Amino acid sequence: MSALKWIKSSYSEASGNNCVEVAWAQTGVALRDSKRPADVIVIDRASLGALIESLRSGSLLTDR
Numbered sequence: 001m002s003a004l005k006w007i008k009s010s011y012s013e014a015s016g017n018n019c020v021e022v023a024w025a026q027t028g029v030a031l032r033d034s035k036r037p038a039d040v041i042v043i044d045r046a047s048l049g050a051l052i053e054s055l056r057s058g059s060l061l062t063d064r
Helices: 045-057
Strands: 020-025 028-033 036-043
Touching: 028 045, 036 045
Parallel strands: none
Antiparallel strands: 020 028, 028 036
């Protein structure tokens, strides 16, 4: 995973130490937290799209 070109979120804080990073991997999209760069998850593009759509629509929110 170290050969991937990581892109930081435009919403990250100014110091750049508290953000989500994304990279295009051969098997999908790689995601990591900049504070823990060794912990990487890879998700296929269709599943990432579905996750983003669920977040945008609010369907993942629940009453607690």
